[in-house]
Amino acid sequence: MLDGTESLATFILFAAVTAILVWGYNRAKTYGKLGILAWLQSIVLMSPWLLFFGLFTLGIYLNLVGILFLLIVSIAVYIWLGKQLREAGQDTLLQQKAAERIKRQVELESKVKSPVEATTSVDPQEEAAKAATEVSPIPDGDLAKIKEIFGIDTFFSTETIPYQDGAIFKGNLRGEPDLAYEKMSNKLHQAFGDQYRLFLVESPEERPVVVVLPKTNDPQTTTLAQKNLAIVLFLGTILTSLEAASILQGFDLFDNFSRYPEAIPLSLGLWSVLIAHEIGHKVLADRYNIRLSIPFFLPNWQIGSFGAITRFESLLPNRTALFDIAFAGPAVGGVLSLLLLIFGLILSHPGSTFQLPTEFFRASVLVGSLAKVILGSALETAVVDINPLVIIGWLGLVITALNLLPAGKLDGGRIVHAIYGRKTARRSTLATLIILGIISLFNPANPIPLYWAVLILFLQRDLERPVQNELTEPDDSRAAWGLLALFLMLATLIPLSTSLAGRIGLGS
Numbered sequence: 001m002l003d004g005t006e007s008l009a010t011f012i013l014f015a016a017v018t019a020i021l022v023w024g025y026n027r028a029k030t031y032g033k034l035g036i037l038a039w040l041q042s043i044v045l046m047s048p049w050l051l052f053f054g055l056f057t058l059g060i061y062l063n064l065v066g067i068l069f070l071l072i073v074s075i076a077v078y079i080w081l082g083k084q085l086r087e088a089g090q091d092t093l094l095q096q097k098a099a100e101r102i103k104r105q106v107e108l109e110s111k112v113k114s115p116v117e118a119t120t121s122v123d124p125q126e127e128a129a130k131a132a133t134e135v136s137p138i139p140d141g142d143l144a145k146i147k148e149i150f151g152i153d154t155f156f157s158t159e160t161i162p163y164q165d166g167a168i169f170k171g172n173l174r175g176e177p178d179l180a181y182e183k184m185s186n187k188l189h190q191a192f193g194d195q196y197r198l199f200l201v202e203s204p205e206e207r208p209v210v211v212v213l214p215k216t217n218d219p220q221t222t223t224l225a226q227k228n229l230a231i232v233l234f235l236g237t238i239l240t241s242l243e244a245a246s247i248l249q250g251f252d253l254f255d256n257f258s259r260y261p262e263a264i265p266l267s268l269g270l271w272s273v274l275i276a277h278e279i280g281h282k283v284l285a286d287r288y289n290i291r292l293s294i295p296f297f298l299p300n301w302q303i304g305s306f307g308a309i310t311r312f313e314s315l316l317p318n319r320t321a322l323f324d325i326a327f328a329g330p331a332v333g334g335v336l337s338l339l340l341l342i343f344g345l346i347l348s349h350p351g352s353t354f355q356l357p358t359e360f361f362r363a364s365v366l367v368g369s370l371a372k373v374i375l376g377s378a379l380e381t382a383v384v385d386i387n388p389l390v391i392i393g394w395l396g397l398v399i400t401a402l403n404l405l406p407a408g409k410l411d412g413g414r415i416v417h418a419i420y421g422r423k424t425a426r427r428s429t430l431a432t433l434i435i436l437g438i439i440s441l442f443n444p445a446n447p448i449p450l451y452w453a454v455l456i457l458f459l460q461r462d463l464e465r466p467v468q469n470e471l472t473e474p475d476d477s478r479a480a481w482g483l484l485a486l487f488l489m490l491a492t493l494i495p496l497s498t499s500l501a502g503r504i505g506l507g508s
Contacts, residue, residue, distance in 0.1 A: 020483060037084055038476030042483050044077045052369070082477065137165050138212070142192070146212055149187035149198075154180040155210055166196070166213035173200075173208040177471035178318070184210065185468070197315060201470040202421070208471055219313050219465070222293045230296050237274075237297040241267040241304035248354075248391055269340070269392035270304045273333050273399065280332030281310055281325055288321045290314045298455065302448055303395050307403045309459065316467040320474045323418035323482065326411045330400050330485060337396025341367065344389025345374040352385040361506055362498070366491040367394055372506055379506050401492035402452055404485055407432040408460040412489065415482045417463055418474055425463050433457060 024042060028035035138146065143160070150157045150171070157171040173180060181200045188198050197218065199211040222230075245266035246253035253263060278295050285292045295308035316322050358379050361368040371379060371390075378384050404412035406428035417425035436453035443449070473479075496506065 042480035169210040181469040236299040240299035244304035273396035276336045277329040277333030280328035284325045284328040318469040319418040323474045326414035334400040337393045340389045341393025344387040347387040362496040368496045401489040404489035
């Protein structure tokens with residue numbers, strides 16, 4: 001058994017994983033067989049890592065062949081479960097369509113009233129109140145045309161409320177949200193062209209509502225002043241990446257500026273990860289015809305950079321697009337960083353360029369465990385020789401993990417918003433800020449949590465604006481990949497306990 005105080009970090013990691021799995025199961029079981037199959041997919045995707053870290057805490061570590069075998073088996077099971085999920089989904093879809101046809105027929109029959117019923121049911125006071133609430137910034141003629149886009153098979157509007165430069169329409173959603181949104185959006189475009197935008201969102205009362213806003217409310221493009229700021233931040237990040245590289249090599253760039261060529265290779269390696277991250281965002285954004293702002297890189301003296309802030313300059317059609325664009329950056333940057341780390345560890349040998357105290361590898365469960373698997377007994381000494389790629393890969397993983405924190409407009413916050421909705425994203429943002437604050441208080445020697453908390457609080461705490469179809473969730477495979485990304489984020493940022501590091505022979 002591990003000592004409770006010394007293995008707190010490990011306990012937090014597995015407690016968080018357990019909480020995620022239990023939460024996922026409770027959420028999935030309400031959807032019956034489809035939900036359980038989707039939940040099993042997320043388990044299968046995470047199981048190699050759970051098994052690997054579970055054995056690791058017991059002092060048993062697998063070699064690369066064992067890890068690859070686990071990954072191949074998990075992928076095979078994941079594909080098989082996906083096939084079962086699609087088959088079950090087809091059956092469920094047919095049943096739902098049949099039930100919807102019956103329901104619509106009953107509703108249509110119930111709407112038929114006699115002329116007497118129609119006239120006697122009108123309350124003049126109610127009609128006057130309703131007319132008062134329907135005063136909207138949208139011109140009356142446009143408002144009348146907008147109401148014509150609603151129908152018995154899409155959305156039955158019962159109330160109109162002014163909102164900003166547009167209007168909110170309360171009522172009852174009919175049918176699947178994605179189909180209803182597509183029909184209403186097409187009708188709105190046929191009637192007005194590019195003049196208005198339609199949003200299908202959830203009200204504070206957790207009921208579907210339609211919001212129509214003029215085009216003037218679209219996200220604004222980057223101004224000249226903002227572009228100039230981005231250039232300044234870009235130059236500042238070049239400087240801080242060179243400074244961080246020089247510190248890692250044992251000298252201060254500002255005291256020995258003539259040695260700047262020595263810092264360039266590490267700095268370029270770090271920039272390869274940063275650029276790969278932004279390319280991932282850009283490629284998926286182009287696939288959805290979404291405009292992104294130029295990246296605002298965030299300089300940092302300790303690790304070179306915190307990554308970059310990128311704004312959406314177009315409306316997002318749905319939560320799937322939000323997930324794909326947000327996930328692509330960390331996926332590309334993270335995979336590149338992981339490959340650099342693994343290849344660097346494989347290439348490390350006595351006499352390699354860098355000498356690191358083995359205690360450094362205790363700073364991350366993921367990095368420390370991979371280092372032990374590949375370097376083995378070499379980590380039982382006080383100092384280990386490593387290839388420069390290890391440093392680059394490690395820094396890349398840290399930057400990726402920081403951007404995957406589930407807060408605000410960070411990639412992790414966008415992923416949580418896409419998978420679980422805005423309410424859960426708000427809660428995760430608050431929880432992240434509280435945790436970062438606690439870590440900063442109990443570990444003042446490491447300034448990064450405090451810096452990152454301040455950055456989130458002042459720049460990134462707000463969620464992305466609602467997507468146009470806020471009701472339709474991404475598919476379950478995306479949810480599984482999102483959970484895996486969040487799990488690896490925790491494994492990167494949570495350190496190994498002293499007790500566990502000693503048990504597995506990590507350090508002298």
